[in-house]
Amino acid sequence: MSADLDSVESTDSADAARPPLRLAYGKETWKEVAHLLANLFTALAGFVYAVVSVLLGVGLSVTVVGLPLLALGLGGARLIGRSERARARGLLGVRIPEPSPLPHARGFFPWLWASLKDPVAWRTQLYGLIRLPWGIVTFTVTLVSLFVLWPVLPFLARGLANADRGMVRGLLSPSDELERRIAELESDRGVVVDTAAADLRRIERDLHDGAQARLVALAMGLGLAKEKLLDDPEAAAAMVDEAHGEVKLALQELRDLARGIHPAVLTDRGLSAALSSVSARCTVPVKVSVDLSERPAEAIEGIAYFTVSELLQNVSKHARARSASVDVWRADDRLLLQVRDDGAGGARFDGGTGLAGLAERLGAVDGLLVLDSPEGGPTTVTAELPWRSRPKA
Incomplete structure (x- = not known):
């Protein structure tokens, strides 16, 4: 009985390790086919852009405009990388976090230096250079398989698409763990700023609608009591008594507000x-x-x-x-x-x-x-x- 249970457990483990089953000609296969057929055109565009932008920038580097042109070309490469990550996400199901933007540089030369040493842009340019022969191969094999090798099309598409997935992960992912961590911290900073702003708005609203309104009413009530103090002492006394109650409520509201900001008992x-x-x-x-x-x-x-x-x-x-x-x-x-x-x-x-x-x-x-x-x-x-x-x- 124990051996049977062990056999069942190992079978379950093996099943869990396998990729999920899918139809041979399901939507995933057709998405992969669409990606592979589009490779030729996107690879050609990326190759031309990489060659022209790099050669033009390097060739003119002896002039004043060469390095700025190279920096601008690298900035455009980042946009190409973003579009390729989106294409891989939509057609291959590869979800890669976006790299963090270049740090804000004050001045021309800090911007130029940050752009020229941007590893994300250089790896995208490398991606564009090596994709052209691969795009020709995938386009040709996929197109032939559609009309000649129909029975094995799903397997060829899966194998070629897996190679594409590896290429996208290897060259278009954020540079390293530090790069990913920076992106996370930038996102978290936005959450902290939004939360702090919401808390400030809440405190302002509570003060305006609560204690402030009550203190304004209290001041008005005391002013009326002062006017009636000589003419109608009993009415003035009643108004002062009412104002005393308002003071207590205002103090309680201020204590509640202070507790919401940071309770004294915690400190x-x-x-x-x-x-x-x-x-x-x-x-x-x-x-x-x-x-x-x-x-x-x-x-x-x-x-x-x-x-x-x-x-x-x-x-x-x-x-x-x-x-x-x-x-x-x-x-x-x-x-x-x-x-x-x-x-x-x-x-x-x-x-x-x-x-x-x-x-x-x-x-x-x-x-x-x-x-x-x-x-x-x-x-x-x-x-x-x-x-x-x-x-x-």
Whole structure:
């Protein structure tokens, strides 16, 4: 019986390792055929562009215009690379991240130097030079197979297309891991900027619609009370009493706003006390466990607090749960947060609960958000943040 199970497991593993089955003349095959037939024309255009732009720039390099022409030609090569990546993505299913743009250079000579040493553009020019003979071969073989070698067309198309996939990955991918990381960080920076702008707009709106409006009404009420102080002391006293209530409400709104920016309890007592405080405002009982031997850096601590706060708001609004738990611990160089509830489950990143935005904000600081929420529950959301120690006082 054990041998049978081992046989089944090894069969399953082998099946998982194989590429997915597809029809011999399915849409994938025809996309590959279209790509291979178009190779001749795109390769010819890329070859002519590479030869003319490089030879013209190098040949005129002894003049004033030579190197700028070469730099402009390399800039055009980047556009050709973008179109080839799009063609491979649409017809071959090869998804390659776009390389990061050249760094912004102030002045002519910094721009010229950055353009001339751009590895992405030079590899695209090399791609254009070596593609012409390959484009002739693929066009000829595919065209002949369409009319003469019909039975083996799917296999020939798959083999030639795989070679194309390797060429695109090898020459049109971002330069290296650092290049890809730069592109990711640039994208994350945009998320951080957008989030900060949204937070500023929220604070401005809360101040304008809440405490500011209440303080304006308070000032008007005190002004009217001052006018009635001698003529109608009882009415003035009533108005002052009403103003006193408005002051209390304004102070509470300002405290709530300050807590939304950065709660004092987090600064003074750390995550354990701050998370216990935010858990007390949840509509279901929450058990909090924080296992940290030291406090993380203030920025990481603040992100952790607001992450748990937002997740507990989701529990209150959407989970239909009876209880929840919050666990915080450190694993090597990561800070881990886990919020679990026994509600109805079925949470999704596109379900309108703000999880997608939360995942983006965590990703912007090299964090991660993992969701496990089957229908019927329970729901477990795990967040990871990079650990940075708090500077010594």
